[in-house]
Amino acid sequence: MRVSLFVTCLADQLWPSAAVGAVDVLRRLGCAVEFDERQTCCGQPAFNTGYRPAARALARRLIEIFEASAADAIVSPSGSCTAMVHHYDQLFDDARWRERAQGVAERTHELSSFLVHQLGVEDVGASFSGRLTWHDACHGLRDLGIRDEPRRLLRHVQGAQLVELPPPGAETCCGFGGTFSVKYPEISVAMLDEKVDAIERAGVDAVVSGDASCLMQIAGRLSRRGSTVRALHLAEVLASRP
Amino acid sequence: MTFERDARTALADGQLRGALRQATTLFGERRRAALATVPDWEGARDRARAIKDETLEHLDRYLEEFAANAERAGACVHWARDAAAACDIIGGIAERRGARTVVKSKSMASEEIHLNAALARRGIEAVETDLGEYIVQLAGETPSHIVVPAIHKTKAQIAALFADKLGIAPSDDVATLAAAARDALRRRFAEADLGISGVNFAVAETGTILILENEGNARMTTSLPHTHVALMGIEKVIPRFADLDVFLQLLPRSGTGQVLTAYQSLITGTKRRAEDEGPEELHIVLLDNGRSRMLASRVTRQALACIRCGACLNACPVYRQIGGHAYGSVYPGPIGAVLSPQLFGLARSAALPYASSLCGACRDVCPVKIDIPALLLHLRAQVVAEGVAVGKGHLRERLAFWIYATVMVRPRLFAWLMRAVRSLRIMPPLGAWTKWRDLRPLAPRSFREQWRAGLGDQRGPDA
Ligand code: SF4
Numbered sequence: 045m046r047v048s049l050f051v052t053c054l055a056d057q058l059w060p061s062a063a064v065g066a067v068d069v070l071r072r073l074g075c076a077v078e079f080d081e082r083q084t085c086c087g088q089p090a091f092n093t094g095y096r097p098a099a100r101a102l103a104r105r106l107i108e109i110f111e112a113s114a115a116d117a118i119v120s121p122s123g124s125c126t127a128m129v130h131h132y133d134q135l136f137d138d139a140r141w142r143e144r145a146q147g148v149a150e151r152t153h154e155l156s157s158f159l160v161h162q163l164g165v166e167d168v169g170a171s172f173s174g175r176l177t178w179h180d181a182c183h184g185l186r187d188l189g190i191r192d193e194p195r196r197l198l199r200h201v202q203g204a205q206l207v208e209l210p211p212p213g214a215e216t217c218c219g220f221g222g223t224f225s226v227k228y229p230e231i232s233v234a235m236l237d238e239k240v241d242a243i244e245r246a247g248v249d250a251v252v253s254g255d256a257s258c259l260m261q262i263a264g265r266l267s268r269r270g271s272t273v274r275a276l277h278l279a280e281v282l283a284s285r286p
Numbered sequence: 287m288t289f290e291r292d293a294r295t296a297l298a299d300g301q302l303r304g305a306l307r308q309a310t311t312l313f314g315e316r317r318r319a320a321l322a323t324v325p326d327w328e329g330a331r332d333r334a335r336a337i338k339d340e341t342l343e344h345l346d347r348y349l350e351e352f353a354a355n356a357e358r359a360g361a362c363v364h365w366a367r368d369a370a371a372a373c374d375i376i377g378g379i380a381e382r383r384g385a386r387t388v389v390k391s392k393s394m395a396s397e398e399i400h401l402n403a404a405l406a407r408r409g410i411e412a413v414e415t416d417l418g419e420y421i422v423q424l425a426g427e428t429p430s431h432i433v434v435p436a437i438h439k440t441k442a443q444i445a446a447l448f449a450d451k452l453g454i455a456p457s458d459d460v461a462t463l464a465a466a467a468r469d470a471l472r473r474r475f476a477e478a479d480l481g482i483s484g485v486n487f488a489v490a491e492t493g494t495i496l497i498l499e500n501e502g503n504a505r506m507t508t509s510l511p512h513t514h515v516a517l518m519g520i521e522k523v524i525p526r527f528a529d530l531d532v533f534l535q536l537l538p539r540s541g542t543g544q545v546l547t548a549y550q551s552l553i554t555g556t557k558r559r560a561e562d563e564g565p566e567e568l569h570i571v572l573l574d575n576g577r578s579r580m581l582a583s584r585v586t587r588q589a590l591a592c593i594r595c596g597a598c599l600n601a602c603p604v605y606r607q608i609g610g611h612a613y614g615s616v617y618p619g620p621i622g623a624v625l626s627p628q629l630f631g632l633a634r635s636a637a638l639p640y641a642s643s644l645c646g647a648c649r650d651v652c653p654v655k656i657d658i659p660a661l662l663l664h665l666r667a668q669v670v671a672e673g674v675a676v677g678k679g680h681l682r683e684r685l686a687f688w689i690y691a692t693v694m695v696r697p698r699l700f701a702w703l704m705r706a707v708r709s710l711r712i713m714p715p716l717g718a719w720t721k722w723r724d725l726r727p728l729a730p731r732s733f734r735e736q737w738r739a740g741l742g743d744q745r746g747p748d749a
Contacts, residue, residue: 095687
């Protein structure tokens with residue numbers, strides 16, 4: 045299968061090991077991976093802060109870029125940015141653009157969902173020794189309905205033991221929320237601390253998630269609190285070999 | 287900014303946060319358990335939303351039908367364009383009755399129009415009879431939750447308040463506290479000439495209003511005094527009596543996690559025979575106060591489907607941290623963040639649409655499937671388009687997004703800039719971020735650099 049990687053600006057610049065891991069896993073499963081270097085940001089920060097014209101301009105670009113690709117699927121190591129592409133049609137009044145947006149959205153998949161549903165794979169042949177816990181990134185969970193997919197993949201990682209987070213649980217927001225984390229940092233960190241408390245109570249070696257944005261938030265606080273728990277992207281864990 | 291300041295104050299209040307955590311967690315658990323008793327919860331949500339959508343589509347027609355049927359049953363229906371008009375109508379009714387004291391059961395609409403203050407200006411004392419509202423009134427505060435007004439208070443705080451204001455011996459036994467309140471309220475019920483209530487649902491086909499409650503105080507408010515005034519937002523109307531069925535499944539379960547509230551008072555007009563229950567005189571005040579403006583667009587209209595169950599407040603991780611008062615509006619939490627700017631003006635509440643991480647927990651629990659995150663985004667776009675300033679970083683934000691928009695459509699410039707940032711180790715000025723969180727050190731090479739440097743040429747083993 046031909047896959048075009050939708051890397052997302054965050055993974056590209058701040059968490060490249062997630063994107064490299066995604067490429068690695070996809071190739072291991074027999075996909076031919078392409079990457080169009082014209083892609084930058086999907087426009088989500090602008091959309092979420094209310095800057096619709098900027099978001100629309102970036103949406104048009106990304107739609108054009110992916111329309112030009114003959115890949116069977118567009119795959120991203122981010123539930124949040126995948127969800128943004130799935131929302132693109134809301135940005136346009138013009139029916140033609142809405143249709144084009146929907147066309148690209150149909151081909152765009154978040155990594156774990158692509159592996160499980162499109163490739164039908166749960167065991168990607170990864171090996172990672174340690175206790176892991178999963179953090180559901182909100183947009184993957186609630187906009188795309190991704191809940192079981194990453195857990196199924198992680199349960200098949202050799203040597204890894206997956207435990208669920210104690211209350212407030214894996215599904216509670218980590219407090220990132222893009223500009224929210226900068227506009228209202230105290231509230232954001234209060235939410236984050238509940239998450240990090242739960243992670244520490246879980247007694248794990250690493251917290252794993254599907255979005256570099258949540259990981260930045262969680263890792264930033266773990267590090268500030270002097271915790272030894274690592275924050276890892278799902279693709280990094282799936283790419284680990286013995 | 288008041289929101290920012292008040293949120294910070296709330297975060298520093300350990301008692302507040304403890305009370306909130308305990309109550310919202312409990313309601314969340316009860317809600318989940320109550321949901322399990324409905325075989326087709328999703329179906330019920332869809333049906334309820336469809337009924338609301340249909341009603342809002344023809345709101346004028348259903349309101350007229352409701353008004354005609356309520357009047358036929360003996361009620362007097364009043365139309366209030368805004369808060370001032372509603373206060374005038376109710377104040378006028380109270381004065382004509384010569385009322386000195388009015389008893390009230392819980393009504394967020396009355397909070398919205400600041401009715402108690404308006405009555406006080408006419409020399410009329412309004413006494414809240416819902417226990418939570420009574421606590422809040424004794425403390426000189428406002429409700430911090432649309433269903434649980436005193437959710438922000440601990441039992442110990444309530445005990446101290448009652449000892450101070452009611453002169454009872456300090457006790458943190460809930461039954462003792464409730465009995466003390468009931469005692470004090472019984473006297474007020476006897477004095478009251480007028481009862482004021484809210485409305486949960488108003489049935490167009492019969493002219494009936496329905497009031498849900500747990501303490502029996504609403505039933506007394508609407509039946510003991512000679513005159514009953516029911517205040518309702520115009521969005522409370524539903525077409526048919528049979529429609530109540532689905533809403534009664536959804537509302538108590540979503541709000542307090544109850545299968546049914548302890549009391550459901552159905553009131554159709556005035557009492558006809560002496561032995562009937564109910565008021566001798568019934569006034570129904572239909573309040574617009576900005577609601578018909580929201581009908582204009584499909585996106586904003588959906589907020590009028592809200593049945594005020596409070597589930598989105600309990601589920602919201604922001605509300606759970608800061609409580610209701612920081613929102614500075616009678617309607618706090620997720621639904622408050624979308625209602626307040628629309629009802630009371632964007633400029634006054636421009637911070638509220640941003641008071642959310644857009645996690646979507648509210649949309650998940652909303653019994654009528656209101657897409658609150660989409661509404662928040664819609665309002666944010668409006669804030670930016672209308673140039674409403676939010677906070678002091680407003681101009682900096684505009685500049686940042688101008689730079690962002692300029693760079694992100696130029697991939698070469700983007701790659702070059704990021705390379706420069708990387709090699710010069712420039713850290714972005716994100717003081718708000720780094721005060722509490724470490725910034726992840728930049729990886730030596732971006733993904734695109736690694737792709738160029740050979741990753742792109744490698745082929746998968748099976749490819
Ligand atoms: S928006 Fe939905 S969840 Fe929130 S109070 Fe209204 S009906 Fe309940």
